[in-house]
Amino acid sequence: MAVLVNGGAGFIGSHTCVELLNAGEDIVVFDNFYNSNPQVLDGIRKITGRDFKFYEADMLEMSSIDDIFDENDIEQVIHFAGYKSVPESVKHPLKYYSNNLRGTFNILETMKKYGCTKFIFSSSATVYGIPETVPVKEDFPLSAINPYGSTKLIIENLCREMYTANNAWTFILLRYFNPVGAHKSGLIGEDPGNQPNNLMPLVLDKATGKRDVLQITGDDYPTRDGTCIRDYIHVVDLAKGHVSAVKKARELENGCKAYNLGTGRGYSVKEILDTFQRVNNIDLGYTIGPRREGDAAECYSDPSLAEKELGWKAELGIEDMCRDAWNFRRNKLI
Numbered sequence: 379m380a381v382l383v384n385g386g387a388g389f390i391g392s393h394t395c396v397e398l399l400n401a402g403e404d405i406v407v408f409d410n411f412y413n414s415n416p417q418v419l420d421g422i423r424k425i426t427g428r429d430f431k432f433y434e435a436d437m438l439e440m441s442s443i444d445d446i447f448d449e450n451d452i453e454q455v456i457h458f459a460g461y462k463s464v465p466e467s468v469k470h471p472l473k474y475y476s477n478n479l480r481g482t483f484n485i486l487e488t489m490k491k492y493g494c495t496k497f498i499f500s501s502s503a504t505v506y507g508i509p510e511t512v513p514v515k516e517d518f519p520l521s522a523i524n525p526y527g528s529t530k531l532i533i534e535n536l537c538r539e540m541y542t543a544n545n546a547w548t549f550i551l552l553r554y555f556n557p558v559g560a561h562k563s564g565l566i567g568e569d570p571g572n573q574p575n576n577l578m579p580l581v582l583d584k585a586t587g588k589r590d591v592l593q594i595t596g597d598d599y600p601t602r603d604g605t606c607i608r609d610y611i612h613v614v615d616l617a618k619g620h621v622s623a624v625k626k627a628r629e630l631e632n633g634c635k636a637y638n639l640g641t642g643r644g645y646s647v648k649e650i651l652d653t654f655q656r657v658n659n660i661d662l663g664y665t666i667g668p669r670r671e672g673d674a675a676e677c678y679s680d681p682s683l684a685e686k687e688l689g690w691k692a693e694l695g696i697e698d699m700c701r702d703a704w705n706f707r708r709n710k711l712i
């Protein structure tokens with residue numbers, strides 16, 4: 379029996395493959411390399427010393443997914459694959475709805491056909507919209523503020539409704555806060571292509587000279603230093619959260635549960651930039667710019683439900699996140 383990792387060559391997917399293999403799980407990996415590349419697979423093999431079956435295929439092709447289920451004994455699915463750029467989703471909503479939703483429907487339909495009923499979904503803190511208070515708990519109201527967020531929320535709702543209709547299913551919805559960092563080997567990490575939007579890839583581009591300007595988007599928020607506060611989580615901790623979710627899904631006969639995966643601690647943009655400069659001995663030369671539209675002043679998790687029910691807790695700190703992110707990027711330059 380294997381865990382199918384859909385989107386296993388991506389940033390969070392690849393780190394999850396490593397932690398699953400390290401935990402002794404058998405995996406089958408599936409990716410179309412839309413936002414990743416085949417070298418990632420060598421990185422996973424090198425780090426773990428283990429091999430696994432890989433399919434280069436698109437989740438929009440039903441027959442490809444069917445082949446994977448036909449050729450393997452899939453016990454559960456971790457569904458990472460999907461487009462993830464907020465600004466791009468605002469410009470091209472149909473592209474986002476079409477890929478993220480149709481891909482998910484295809485996976486779930488095929489699971490149903492083959493009697494595979496355990497589905498772990500890569501959700502996001504974006505489903506809380508702009509939270510009214512912090513820390514954010516799983517029972518807070520849900521809303522979508524952009525098409526990317528809509529696709530996450532629609533898939534979460536589908537899982538809840540499928541469970542209500544037929545409680546043979548087990549759904550675990552993992553709501554990530556802000557994943558950063560990289561595996562300490564420097565062999566795998568975040569490689570977002572040419573147009574990153576998230577803070578850490580922008581910091582790395584500035585540190586390598588690939589980008590000329592790095593701006594803090596607003597320093598007049600009602601926070602301790604005026605810059606926005608987020609719950610940054612090391613991607614290796616996040617990956618371990620998936621290993622706990624796989625075990626939980628195995629234990630549960632059925633259910634539909636959502637968990638925050640965060641550290642429970644917020645850092646400001648300024649704190650991140652200053653820590654990055656200090657631990658890596660790099661001067662980023664950042665400036666202060668205007669606010670970015672749609673940003674919440676503060677967003678951090680209450681991760682206590684995941685600790686209580688999954689037995690999982692983030693262990694790595696902000697210095698590890700900044701050091702490991704740079705180590706991966708620097709390695710790529712060599």
Ligand code: UD1
Binds near residue numbers: 577595647
């Ligand atoms: C963003 C998305 C969120 C998505 C998440 C996925 C928005 C409004 N939110 O979250 O829906 O789930 O990514 O990873 O796009 N910042 C700067 N300068 C920059 C870029 C960002 O100071 O050039 C600041 C932002 O204001 C924010 C922090 O850095 O306070 C983190 O930004 P980002 O990495 O984009 O994450 P989120 O905004 O939390």
